[in-house]
Each structure stands twice: as structure tokens, then as C-alpha cells.
Amino acid sequence: MIKRIKGTQDILPETSPQWIALEELIRKTMLVYNFHEMRTPIFEQTQLFARGIGQLTDIVSKEMYTFLDRGKKQLTLKPEMTAPIMRAYIENKLYARAPLNKIYYIAPLFRQENPQAGRLRQFHQFGAESLGTADPLADVEIIDLAMTIFSNVGLKKIDLRINSVGDPKCRTPYKETLKDYIRPRLDQYCEDCQRRYEENPLRVLDCKNDICQQLNQNAPKLNEHLCQDCENHYAKVKETLSALGIPFTEDPYLVRGLDYYTRTVFEITSEALGAQNAICGGGRYDLLAKELDGPDTPAVGFAAGMERLLIAMQQEGIVLKELPRLDVFIVALGEQARNESPRWLKKIRSKGLSAEMDYLGRSIKAQMREANRQKTRFVLLLGENELNQKQFTVKLMDKGEQITVPFDEVISFLKKQIVAD
RNA sequence: GUGAGUGUAGCUCAGUUGGUUAGAGCACCAGAUUGUGGCUCUGGGGGUCGUGGGUUCAAAUCCCAUCACUCACCCCA
Numbered sequence: 139m140i141k142r143i144k145g146t147q148d149i150l151p152e153t154s155p156q157w158i159a160l161e162e163l164i165r166k167t168m169l170v171y172n173f174h175e176m177r178t179p180i181f182e183q184t185q186l187f188a189r190g191i192g193q194l195t196d197i198v199s200k201e202m203y204t205f206l207d208r209g210k211k212q213l214t215l216k217p218e219m220t221a222p223i224m225r226a227y228i229e230n231k232l233y234a235r236a237p238l239n240k241i242y243y244i245a246p247l248f249r250q251e252n253p254q255a256g257r258l259r260q261f262h263q264f265g266a267e268s269l270g271t272a273d274p275l276a277d278v279e280i281i282d283l284a285m286t287i288f289s290n291v292g293l294k295k296i297d298l299r300i301n302s303v304g305d306p307k308c309r310t311p312y313k314e315t316l317k318d319y320i321r322p323r324l325d326q327y328c329e330d331c332q333r334r335y336e337e338n339p340l341r342v343l344d345c346k347n348d349i350c351q352q353l354n355q356n357a358p359k360l361n362e363h364l365c366q367d368c369e370n371h372y373a374k375v376k377e378t379l380s381a382l383g384i385p386f387t388e389d390p391y392l393v394r395g396l397d398y399y400t401r402t403v404f405e406i407t408s409e410a411l412g413a414q415n416a417i418c419g420g421g422r423y424d425l426l427a428k429e430l431d432g433p434d435t436p437a438v439g440f441a442a443g444m445e446r447l448l449i450a451m452q453q454e455g456i457v458l459k460e461l462p463r464l465d466v467f468i469v470a471l472g473e474q475a476r477n478e479s480p481r482w483l484k485k486i487r488s489k490g491l492s493a494e495m496d497y498l499g500r501s502i503k504a505q506m507r508e509a510n511r512q513k514t515r516f517v518l519l520l521g522e523n524e525l526n527q528k529q530f531t532v533k534l535m536d537k538g539e540q541i542t543v544p545f546d547e548v549i550s551f552l553k554k555q556i557v558a559d
Numbered sequence: 560g561u562g563a564g565u566g567u568a569g570c571u572c573a574g575u576u577g578g579u580u581a582g583a584g585c586a587c588c589a590g591a592u593u594g595u596g597g598c599u600c601u602g603g604g605g606g607u608c609g610u611g612g613g614u615u616c617a618a619a620u621c622c623c624a625u626c627a628c629u630c631a632c633c634c635c636a
């Protein structure tokens with residue numbers, strides 16, 4: 139048997155309505171905030187991610203699905219959406235059409251990690267990006283948008299954590315200060331932290347290891363070493379969040395994995411999830427546009443995981459949409475009635491009502507069972523008597539009642555009944 | 560890449576110290592009701608016990624290997 143690829147999922151008809159409803163809710167909220175959709179190709183030149191996300195990140199160094207096409211071009215299935223959005227923004231010169239572009243997306247992404255709860259190799263993210271503004275109010279709008287979507291969905295058990303990672307001007311000297319602090323006791327830190335010390339010293343700060351946390355007690359904090367501009371920016375973000383009544387906690391150890399982040403970073407977690415409890419992450423990335431050979435463009439955005447969101451929703455018992463009911467099932471008895479059925483199906487369907495018949499040659503009893511299984515509202519019974527008298531026997535499945543309706547009145551009867559529901 | 564756990568019917572799971580034809584619930588099909596669903600009752604179909612090897616008179620059960628899945632580390636949505 140050929141099986142699906144590890145870390146991928148089939149979304150079956152029974153769960154698809156939940157996806158559709160969630161996507162509709164996202165699109166609706168995005169439009170209310172005046173963000174507009176962008177779709178980009180599923181694959182890109184590998185170079186885009188290598189330069190945009192950073193060579194040293196886990197994503198680029200070991201998680202990308204990269205391959206050569208027939209022309210020996212190196213391609214990669216996109217592992218995140220910010221770099222492709224920025225590439226499209228630059229390539230299509232959107233900056234020349236409007237000073238500020240507010241973009242959203244819903245897209246499948248690919249990372250070759252070992253799967254676990256809330257982590258897949260093909261997964262879906264939705265997100266938003268404000269391209270062209272350095273205003274801290276834009277940071278807040280992005281955070282507010284993300285929180286509003288989760289709130290519209292009905293999620294309750296979520297937490298917002300924020301921090302500022304500064305910019306190169308203050309971050310670079312801070313890294314040295316931090317390394318100066320760690321260096322004398324480096325050998326006491328865990329193996330991972332000893333590696334992090336070289337690759338990304340900021341990561342040492344959010345290590346979960348108890349010993350490392352002890353050692354970090356008196357470590358210098360980045361938000362105490364911000365330059366004046368970054369400090370002002372961060373203060374404005376916090377002040378505005380408070381003004382909007384958005385609850386948040388400051389987490390001086392919050393670090394983002396991707397190189398392009400500057401200043402504001404944030405993460406939204408759900409307690410309803412397992413170890414992978416982040417449903418949303420984002421922040422400001424003022425350096426990315428230039429890194430990708432575009433004009434200097436300040437930007438801020440977020441990305442949220444659809445699967446994780448759906449797990450959290452399920453844990454909180456949130457159901458956005460049930461399987462739609464079937465309006466009409468035609469139960470046909472005998473050859474002639476069977477042959478008449480497709481015409482009636484077409485007529486009913488043309489009025490926008492969902493309709494079905496039996497294609498398995500089943501008995502009336504089995505056909506009724508099938509209609510019941512599909513939670514049908516109305517069964518149209520068509521047998522010899524009905525054909526002779528030019529009328530349907532209509533069974534109202536919810537009430538269990540049965541009435542006869544002449545052929546030429548049946549459409550208006552059904553429409554009236556279904557509107558009445 | 561590393562570690563742990565789990566693989567028995569479509570699904571959820573029983574299966575006693577190895578011992579006859581491997582079970583239950585749900586689902587599916589049929590009958591009770593020869594033109595009628597849901598409830599009830601009766602019956603039915605469906606399993607190379609993940610796979611390969613070994614121990615044994617005898618293996619779902621014990622041993623080894625292998626594969627798959629799950630969770631966790633790392634990292635992240």
C-alpha cells in the first residue's frame with residue numbers, strides 16, 4: 139500500500155468544513171483590517187531563503203526540501219512566507235505603487251523536521267505583513283490583528299508575550315556583553331547552550347534547562363541595553379497595546395529564530411497545546427528588504443499555524459461549522475422511477491438545493507437508511523403510485539411526517555420549507 | 560539527528576502462567592416490517608495479530624531484527 143509521506147495529513151470531508159470556516163473567518167478579519175491577499179509560488183530559488191532567513195538558522199541548514207530541476211536550478215519548497223512576500227514585493231515594485239502595502243496570505247509550507255504533536259512536514263500558515271512603515275503603531279496593528287482573529291475564532295486560553303531584540307546598532311554590542319557574562323561559566327552550561335554560545339548567544343537566555351536558567355539569573359538583559367531609538371519604539375508599542383486593552387507580558391528572554399527580526403518580536407501561545415505551544419509568532423524585520431536587494435523598507439508581520447490553531451480550537455471545544463445537511467434525497471422504486479430521478483435531481487439542484495439519489499440499486503429501506511445517514515431534510519419518494527398520480531410522497535425526516543405534493547408544486551414546496559427552517 | 564512508547568477487524572480496544580476454531584463495543588450489510596429512516600431485537604460479512612527470522616510439541620503472547628506510527632529533545636507556526 140502506498141502511504142502518505144511522513145508528517146503530512148489528509149484533510150477528510152468530515153474535517154474540511156472546519157478548515158473552510160476558519161479560512162473564511164481569517165479572510166474576513168484581514169479585510170476588516172484592510173490587508174489584501176497575495177499568493178506566491180509553492181517553490182522558489184533556494185537562494186531566497188538562504189539569504190532571507192539566514193544560513194545559520196535550523197530552517198535553512200537542515201530543514202528545507204531542496205532539489206534540482208531538469209535545468210539544474212536549485213529550488214526549495216517554501217518553508218515560510220515572509221521571504222517570498224518580500225521577494226514578490228520587490229520584484230513587482232509594489233513600493234512604487236503605494237508607500238504602504240498591507241498583505242496577507244494563507245499558504246502550505248514545508249519543513250523536513252521530525253513530526254510530533256503540532257509539528258508537520260507540510261503545514262499551513264496564515265499571516266500578515268505591513269511593508270513600508272517603521273511606525274510602532276503598525277507593530278501594534280499587526281499584534282492586534284492576530285489577537286483579534288484568535289478572539290473571533292473563540293479561543294480563550296492564549297497568552298501574548300513581547301520583547302524587543304533591538305537593531306544591529308545595540309544588539310551587536312549587547313551580544314558581546316552577554317558572551318562576556320557567559321564565558322567564565324561556559325563549561326557549566328548544557329551542551330546545547332555551549333553550541334548556542336557561538337551560533338546565537340541570545341538563545342542561551344531562553345534555555346529550558348534548570349541549571350542554565352540558574353546561571354542566567356544575573357545575565358544582562360537585552361531590553362536594558364537598547365539604544366534610545368529602539369527603547370522609544372518599544373515603549374510606544376507597549377503603551378499602545380495597553381491603550382487598546384490588549385493584555386501582554388514582557389519576556390526579556392523571547393528570541394526569534396530567524397535572522398531578519400529587529401526591534402519588536404512577539405509570540406502567542408496556547409495552553410491547550412502540547413510541547414509545540416506557539417500558535418503565532420512575529421515581529422519587525424527592517425533589514426530584510428535590503429538583504430534581498432530591494433529598497434530599504436521597514437516591515438512588520440506575523441505568521442500563525444493553522445494546524446496548531448485547529449488543535450487548540452478542538453481542545454477548547456470550538457466548532458465553527460458542522461457537515462452541511464443534505465436537502466433532498468430521491469428514493470426511487472422501480473425502473474421507471476429510477477430513470478425519472480436524474481431529471482428531478484437536476485431541477486432541484488438548479489435551485490441551489492443539495493440533492494442526491496441512490497446509485498447502488500438499493501432497496502427502499504436501504505435508500506431511506508442512506509438518506510437518514512446523510513441527515514437529509516426531505517425524502518422524495520417516487521414509485522408506481524406517485525408516477526401514476528403525478529405527485530411525490532414527501533417525507534419530512536425531522537418530524538417523521540409524510541405528505542403528498544403534486545409534481546409541479548414540489549420545487550416551490552421545498553424552497554418554502556427550507557427557507558422556513 | 561537523538562531518546563522513549565505503541566503496533567490485534569474500517570475505528571476504539573480486550574486477549575489470564577505460551578495451549579483448541581483470536582474476541583467485544585461502535586461502524587457496515589441483511590432480516591423482524593415483500594413501499595419507508597432514526598429506537599429495539601436477531602443474524603451476517605470482515606483479521607497474513609505491522610513485517611521477517613528464531614525458541615518451542617505449540618507463539619498475538621517469549622527472543623532478535625526491521626518497518627511504521629506517536630510523543631519528547633533540538634527548533635519552530
